[in-house]
Amino acid sequence: MVKQSLIDDYGQLSSWGNEDGKKDCCLWRGVRCSNRTRHVIMLDLSNPWTLDHNLWEHNPLRGNINPSLLDLQHLRYLDLSSNQFEGSMLPNLNGSLSKLRYLNLNRAGLSSTILNQLGNLSELQFLDLSYNDYNISNLDWLHGLSSLRHLNLSGNNLTDANDWPQLLNMLPYREDLKLSWCMLPRILSPPSLTNSTSSSLSIDLSGNNLTSSMYPLLFNITSNIVYLELSYNLLGGSIPEFFENMISLKYLYLRGNNLESDIPKFLGNICTIETLDLSNNNFSGSIVAGFFGCLKNSLQILDPRFSSLRELDLSYNRLNGSFSESFNFKEPSKLAVLWLWANQLTGTLPDFTTLSSLKDLSIGGNQLNGTIPESLGCLSELENLDVSRNSFEGVISETLFKNLSKLKFLDLSDNHLVVNFSSVWVPPFQLQQIVLSSCTLGPHFPKWLQTQKEFQHLDISGAGISGTIPDWFWDLPPSLSFLNLSHNQITGMLPDLSSLKFKEFPGMDLSFNMFEGPLPVLPYNMTSIILAKNRFSGSVSSLCKIAAGTLSMLDLSDNLLSGVLPDCFFHWQNLSVLNLANNNFSGVIPTTVGSLLSIHTISLRNNSFSGDLPSSLKNCNLLEFLDLSENMFSGSIPAWIGENLLSLIFLSLQANEFYGRIPSNLCQLAKIRILDLSQNTLAGSIPLCLNNLTAMAQKGDPDDDIIEQVYDHSGHGNGFSVGFYTAKAWVGWKGRRHEYERSLGLLRIIDLASNKLDGEIPDEITRLSELVELNLSGNNLIGFIPENIGQLKQLESLDLSNNQLSGRIPNSMADLNFLSDLNLSYNNLSGKIPTSTQLQSLDASAFTGNQALYGPPITQQSPKMTRFNLNHLKKREMNSIDGYMLEWESDSSWHFGELLALYC
Structure with missing residues (x-):
């Protein structure tokens, strides 16, 4: 009956016979019976995620749990984990299954009503309810589980369970408590806990935003803790001294907190430690200074007095000092994992001969130099070697690798290394990850790669390789997830790759080479295709x-x-980046572009596209970067850009054939940082609502690229499959167009130049306090330069040339201390140029074509004042005539009072 209520899409229960007893149920899959009584004592219906030949498989059961399950009164072990019961209720236990000792409902999806039925399972020792998204408001239902030793509530919502600290007292025989990623509430007053057990304790409270106020929970049980996981919380300050009392501690994980200062000395006295993970914190200082006692000995000499250390992870801190002085391995050690990634360690590497057990060495992202010591070649157990992003130099030959038969992951990238392997060398290993970018491998294509049949990730970019790729290379491993041959000088045509069968969903980067000919037919399951900066020609169909x-x-x-463009965008609903810039495409944009619901970046710059923008593009409401510049698009700028594309950060319609007014709807683009509508035929006035572009009033960040899109090279998101795409923007800057990729986060730009705009410059534009460039040149603007122009304190470039602006230059312009590029030429401006270090340092050409302007940096003298001059003075100038600083020629008989009287 149990089987009849279940939906078994994948045949997991195919071995189960009918309920007529013709088959022995004890032989069914997942069923185990007592050898003595033949009662069913174990039922395992779990469907965990399993990795089979590089393919992830998940074959869940669905449906309901039949009440006949409760007839199994002798059941001791029940596992329903990793299924999809979608809120189905477990039959009311009502005293049934009283002999149950093991219950695993991890990710089962059963209704939370089960929580109120567990109290009678007094013999239960193991309970896993993790990752079911239950909302658990209190833990009273646990009181009846007097035998419970292992409890896992991770991945549920315990926001309202203020009694959670009592779990450390509630379970007298507790051994293992997991409450990770539970949104645990803040501890208001730590309970008084007693050391009620002599058992070894394993405690996992990771991912809960806990602060240092949780430390008192551990005071009275420190001597029993063997495993302590406090990663990804908000622990700050230094590690408290009571950790020294954890005399049984073997595994300590404090990754991803805000811990700082030096690594405390007393940690060196915990001589039982096997794994120490202090990565992703703010520790500083020397490693040697941080470790004392037996731990110091283990790290410096690793002698038999401290033989327990197996794993040490101090990655992503600010540790400094000499690597050789910190790690001088003199005696044999059992250290298997040493991760020091992304610190500030300097100097050369020591002799590694004594680390015969080392499997994983990750020291990338430091400031190490010198050569790679040959002693690394003695580490016959080594599986992972990462020395990337340092300043190592010298030649790497096959001698270094002759004993490394177990090596799987090799990363020598971003150093100054020459990898010189003999063309006939056959490596003793089969690598899964090969990352040699920026190493010198060329000029010939590395022939030793022909022996590697299992690599998933190959990066030999920027390796000085030229010539064509040999045919044998294209017999790529089925396990491939990413291939990077970019930034070389590789020539030739790509073969038809459609016959390749990949188990993964691979990505490919062949950019910045000299490939030519038509685009190849690619495997059907590609996830990323980067072929930029080559000579490919023809269609993209x-x-x-x-x-x-x-x-x-x-x-x-x-x-x-x-x-x-082929009309097949509807195929690509997961596409996040589309860059077709700088080609010879023509025609209209297919309406199916509106199917790109995941798109963040579109760049069609510098082609010959024409016609109106398809209205379906408004469906792409995740768009952040839209560059349609230098094409032949026409029509009016659609209002839906401002109404629907509210995530836009960069918008360029520069150098097209758009006409009509600038729609006021564009003022709804509150996130926009760069707005370029220049070189069109736009008319009418500048919208008064520009002050609603609030991102233009927010400070920029030099480390904030305007768009850095994260994408997967493969379908499974493993560590090596993640890529980062930074959008490149062509920006008008100080009179010329430049391509920007980095530091775009600092730019706040409005460019409306070379249109037919009229009316006055709206004063509202001066509220965009973080603007660094404003270009309104080549229009028909009239009136005055806004008096508050000096509020644009960050302005570096201002171009108002070739308009019909009149009046004086506002005195506030003298406050623009960063202004290095100014063009006010060919207007009708008058009066004396304000005095400031910035303005007087500019070239006089910035003021050319304004007949009534005078004063440095131009040589023109002050004009002779006449009644005609005065009749052209506006009331605005006269109201501030003392600031206008009129200077009379020596023969002038005019007095200031007479001037006022004459004007009035």
Whole structure:
């Protein structure tokens, strides 16, 4: 009956016979019986995620749990984990299953009503309810579980469970408590806990935003803690001294907190430690200064007095000092994992000969130099070697690797290394990850790669490789997830790759080479295709064969591609980046572009696209970067850009054929940082609502790229499959157009130049206090420069040239201390140029074509004052005539009072 209530889509219960007893149920999959009584004592219906030949498989059961389950009165073990029961209720236990000792409902999806039925399971020792999204307001239902030793409530919501600290007292035989990622409430007053057990304790409170106020919970049980996981909380300050009393501690994880200062000395006295993870904190100082006692000995000499240390992770801190002085391995050690990634360690590497057990060495992202010691070649157990992002130099030969038969992961990238392997060398290993970017491998294509049949990730970018790729290389491993051959000088045509069968969903970066010919037919399950900066030509219609739903990144910019775009965007609903800039495409944009519901970046710059913008584009409401510049788009600027594309940070319609007014709806783009509508035929006045572009009034961050899109090279998001795409923007800057990729986060730009705009410059524009460039040149603007222009304190470039502006230059312009590029030429401005270090340091050409302007930096003298001059003075000038600083020529008989009288 149990089987009949379940939906078994994948045949997990195919071995179960009918309920007529013709088959022995004790032989069914997941069923175990007592050898003596033949009663069913174990029922395992779990469907965990399993990795089988590099393919993730999950075969869940669905449906309901039949009440006949309760007939199994002798059941001791029940596992329903990792299924999809979708809120189904467990039959009311009502005293049944009283002999149950093990219950695992991890990710089962059963209704939370089960919580109120567990209190009678007095023999239960193991309970896992993790990752079911239950809202648990209190823990009273646990009081009846007097035998419970292992409790896992991770991944549920305990926001209202203020009694959670009592769990450390509630379970007298407790051994293992997991409350990770439970949104635990703040501890208002720590309970008084007693050391009620002599058992070894394992405690996991990670991912809960706990602060240092939780430390008192551990005071009275410190001597029993063997495993302590406090990662990804808000622990600050230094590690408290009571940790020294954890005399049984083997595993300590404090990763991802805000701990700081030096690594405390007393940690060195915990001689039982096997794994120490202090990564992703703010520790500083020397490693040697941080460790004393037996731990110091273990790290400096690693002698038998401290033989327990197996894993040490201090990555992502600010530890400094010499690596050789910190780690001088003189005696044999059992250290298996040493991670020091992303610190500030300096100097050369020591002799590694004594670390015969070392499997994982990750020391990338430091300031290490010198050569790679040959002693690394003695580490026959080594599986992972990462020395990337340092300043190592010298030649790496096959001698270093002759004993490393177990090596799986190799990362030598971003150093100054020459990898010189013999063309006939056969490596003793089969690598899964090969990352040699910025190493010198060329000029010939590395032949030793022909022996590698299992790599998932290959990066030999920027390796000085030239010539064509040998045919044997394209017999790529089925396990491939990412291939990077970019930034070389590789020539030739790409073969038809459509016959390749990949188990993963691979990505490919062949950019910045000299490939030519038509685009190849690519495997159907590609996720990222980066072919920019080559010489590919012809149509892109072959891309329509990419399977629906897989492609997330497409960059074909800077090639010779042509023709119209194929109408197959509906295939690519997961596409986040589309870059076709700098090609020869023509025609209209297909309406199916509106199917790109995940798109963040579109760049079609410098092609020959024409027609109106398709209204379907308004469906792409995640768009942050839209560059349609230097095409032949026409029509009016659609209002829906401002109404629907509210995530836009960058918008460029520069150098097209748009006409009509600038729609006031664009003022709804509160996140916009760069707005370029220049070189069109736009008319009418500048919208008064520009002050609603609030991102223009917010400070920039030099480390904030305007768009840095994270995408997966493969479908499974493993560590090596993540890529980062930074949008490149062509920006008008100080009279010239420049391509920006980094530091775009600092820019706040409005460029409306070379249109037919009229009316006055709205004063509202002066409220955009973080503008660094404003270009309104080449229009028909009239009136005065806004008096409050000096409020734009960050302005570096201001171009108001070739308009019909009149009146004086506001005195507040002297407050623009960063202004280095100013062009006010060819207007009708008058009066003396205000005095400031910035303005007087500019070239006189910035003021050319304004006949009535005078004063440095131009040589023109003050004009002779006449009645005609005065009749042209506006009331605004006269009201501040003392600031206007009129200077009379020596023969002038005019007095200031007479001037006022004459004007009035």
